[in-house]
Amino acid sequence: MPERNVEARALQPDARARAKSVSRPQRNTRPPVGVGVLNEHLGYFMRRAQVWIFNDFIRTLSEIGIRPAQYSVLVVIGENPGLSQSDLARTLGIERARLVHMLDLLQRRGLTERQPAPGARRSHALFLTREGQKMLKRAKVLAAEHEAHLTERLGAANRKLMLDLMREVWQGRN
Amino acid sequence: MPERNVEARALQPDARARAKSVSRPQRNTRPPVGVGVLNEHLGYFMRRAQVWIFNDFIRTLSEIGIRPAQYSVLVVIGENPGLSQSDLARTLGIERARLVHMLDLLQRRGLTERQPAPGARRSHALFLTREGQKMLKRAKVLAAEHEAHLTERLGAANRKLMLDLMREVWQGRN
DNA sequence: TGCATTTGTTGTCTATTACAACAATTCGCG
DNA sequence: CGCGAATTGTTGTAATAGACAACAAATGCA
Numbered sequence: 279m280p281e282r283n284v285e286a287r288a289l290q291p292d293a294r295a296r297a298k299s300v301s302r303p304q305r306n307t308r309p310p311v312g313v314g315v316l317n318e319h320l321g322y323f324m325r326r327a328q329v330w331i332f333n334d335f336i337r338t339l340s341e342i343g344i345r346p347a348q349y350s351v352l353v354v355i356g357e358n359p360g361l362s363q364s365d366l367a368r369t370l371g372i373e374r375a376r377l378v379h380m381l382d383l384l385q386r387r388g389l390t391e392r393q394p395a396p397g398a399r400r401s402h403a404l405f406l407t408r409e410g411q412k413m414l415k416r417a418k419v420l421a422a423e424h425e426a427h428l429t430e431r432l433g434a435a436n437r438k439l440m441l442d443l444m445r446e447v448w449q450g451r452n
Numbered sequence: 453m454p455e456r457n458v459e460a461r462a463l464q465p466d467a468r469a470r471a472k473s474v475s476r477p478q479r480n481t482r483p484p485v486g487v488g489v490l491n492e493h494l495g496y497f498m499r500r501a502q503v504w505i506f507n508d509f510i511r512t513l514s515e516i517g518i519r520p521a522q523y524s525v526l527v528v529i530g531e532n533p534g535l536s537q538s539d540l541a542r543t544l545g546i547e548r549a550r551l552v553h554m555l556d557l558l559q560r561r562g563l564t565e566r567q568p569a570p571g572a573r574r575s576h577a578l579f580l581t582r583e584g585q586k587m588l589k590r591a592k593v594l595a596a597e598h599e600a601h602l603t604e605r606l607g608a609a610n611r612k613l614m615l616d617l618m619r620e621v622w623q624g625r626n
Numbered sequence: 627t628g629c630a631t632t633t634g635t636t637g638t639c640t641a642t643t644a645c646a647a648c649a650a651t652t653c654g655c656g
Numbered sequence: 657c658g659c660g661a662a663t664t665g666t667t668g669t670a671a672t673a674g675a676c677a678a679c680a681a682a683t684g685c686a
Contacts, residue, residue: 308539309535309539311528311531311532311535311539311540311542311543312528312531312532313524313527313528313531313543313544314527314528314530314531315527315592315595316524316527316528317619317623318599318615319595319599320505320599320602320611320614320615320618321502321505321506321509321520321598321602322520322524323615323618323619323622323623324498324501324502324505324618325502325506325520326545326622327498327618327621327622328495328498328499328502329545330622331494331495331498332495332499335495345641346495346496346499347641347642350487350490350496353487353488353489353490354485354486354487354488354490356488357485357486357487357488358485358486361483361485362664362665363664363665364663364664364665365482365483365485366485368485369485369487370487371500371503373642373643373644373645374664374665374666375643375644375645375665375666375667375668376642376643376644377665378665378666378667392665398651398652398664399650399651399652400649400650400651400652400663400664400665401651401663401664401665402664402665418489421489421493424495425492425493425494428494428495431621432621436617436620436621437494439617440494440614440617441492441494441497443610443613443614443617444494444497444498444501445491445497446610447501447605447606447610448497448500448501448504449491449497519672521673536633536634537633537634538632538633538634546674547673547674547675547676548633548634548635549634549635549636549637549674549675549676550673550674550675551634552634552635552636553635566634572633572682572683573681573682573683574632574633574634574680574681574682574683575632575633575634575682576633576634
């Protein structure tokens with residue numbers, strides 16, 4: 279997800295609209311383009327929403343350089359210290375191969391470590407370093423800020439309703 | 453999205469579970485791994501859900517080799533014959549550069565065509581070929597089948613509720 | 627008329643996903 | 657107990673995708 283410069287597009291919708299109507303006179307006629315049956319597809323909206331949310335997340339946490347997948351890895355390790363790579367991968371639906379790379383990076387940044395698992399010479403026990411714990415704490419604060427953006431956009435009631443719905447339907451089962 | 457072989461994993465959840473408990477005796481103890489605060493993040497569920505949905509979509513339409521983004525392009529062209537590439541890109545949130553490549557492929561498959569736009573020598577007017585229209589019709593049937601899978605998983609009421617919510621919150625605005 | 631913007635295009639870089647193959651280890655069943 | 661099958665972490669490859677930059681041609685507009 280290379281979105282190299284999500285912060286640049288960080289303008290709020292209203293701000294963006296304003297900017298457009300000032301510097302760019304909205305160009306005579308922009309004909310409305312309908313999306314037809316896409317309006318009946320949950321996946322379409324789910325995708326659009328997910329992209330929007332991830333962009334906001336990336337932008338909000340850009341000051342600490344933590345992306346959604348990295349955040350989820352830190353959270354799950356923090357929640358289950360000593361778990362193995364394959365358990366972690368399975369839990370988050372990340373490929374084992376991909377996780378190897380992610381952990382290499384996080385480790386290089388001094389946030390996580392692989393320790394020999396007691397009584398399991400082939401697997402690793404994953405831990406947050408002290409720095410990783412600090413980073414996670416900071417990340418959680420910023421993530422809460424991100425979630426506030428969501429509330430702002432959806433309305434508190436809608437957000438809660440949606441979260442409850444999603445949790446009921448998607449939790450556990452992959 | 454290289455998911456080269458989504459069909460292979462096409463087993464229904466129950467079937468998968470059964471298969472696992474038969475051929476793979478479930479491996480003594482698989483400790484439950486909690487995801488902590490991820491349970492409070494809409495983006496987390498949104499992502500998991502979106503991936504699941506897209507995989508089912510890809511699988512369900514695999515017989516005609518149409519992926520979600522391609523489907524959305526066909527639908528919008530079908531709905532707005534003659535629209536330009538940049539209007540299409542803007543509508544679907546696809547990059548102009550990326551759309552160029554997608555249209556090259558769809559065109560090579562004889563599904564879409566670029567015609568000179570009347571009175572606008574730099575832009576193209578996009579159309580479905582006759583074959584493209586047939587393909588779209590078939591795709592819509594299969595997409596409905598996919599949507600039925602969703603209903604099966606979410607329950608009809610939940611799906612409708614979720615769709616209404618999403619539509620209310622995400623439609624129009626990018 | 628002349629300058630800024632738009633449109634389609636090409637190309638580059640990075641992130642992500644799916645796979646395959648391996649060595650080392652561990653499991654489980656006969 | 658022993659041995660074949662499965663698991664774990666790893667490396668590597670190919671395909672897909674998004675973000676950007678840079679262009680030429682065309683167009684808009686002051």
